[in-house]
Amino acid sequence: LMGGLNGLLSRYANTRDIILGTPVAGRDHGDLEGQVGLFLNTLAIRTRFADASTFEELLSIQKSTLLEAYAHQEYPFDRLVEELSIKRDVSRSVLFDTLVVFQNQQDLLVSDELALEGLEISSYAHMEKTFNK
Numbered sequence: 001l002m003g004g005l006n007g008l009l010s011r012y013a014n015t016r017d018i019i020l021g022t023p024v025a026g027r028d029h030g031d032l033e034g035q036v037g038l039f040l041n042t043l044a045i046r047t048r049f050a051d052a053s054t055f056e057e058l059l060s061i062q063k064s065t066l067l068e069a070y071a072h073q074e075y076p077f078d079r080l081v082e083e084l085s086i087k088r089d090v091s092r093s094v095l096f097d098t099l100v101v102f103q104n105q106q107d108l109l110v111s112d113e114l115a116l117e118g119l120e121i122s123s124y125a126h127m128e129k130t131f132n133k
Contacts (some may be wrong), residue, residue: 022043041073049061
């Protein structure tokens, strides 16, 4: 998803250097499991690729970028902004204009309580395909 969105936005914005935000759950420590509250951090995912990159190359770049970013997901977003000395503008996010949220909606398909008149929800069987070079 992130690779596809980066490809699309790069064409719209005519740039190959894009920063997308994504929230991550901040409950990596076992001590926090029983605590109530929102432990959320935001990752700024910067993806850079060449003009001549193929879509498969972009996906490979995106995969390594995401893995590296998730390895540092505990680093506080506010500290990152502070260390970069970026002037904040209250009318927009400081590092990115697009936030990507990954959610598993599988529970919606089995919920009896969620029913909208005239709307039918069913699962979509898809085949995952992986390209290895």
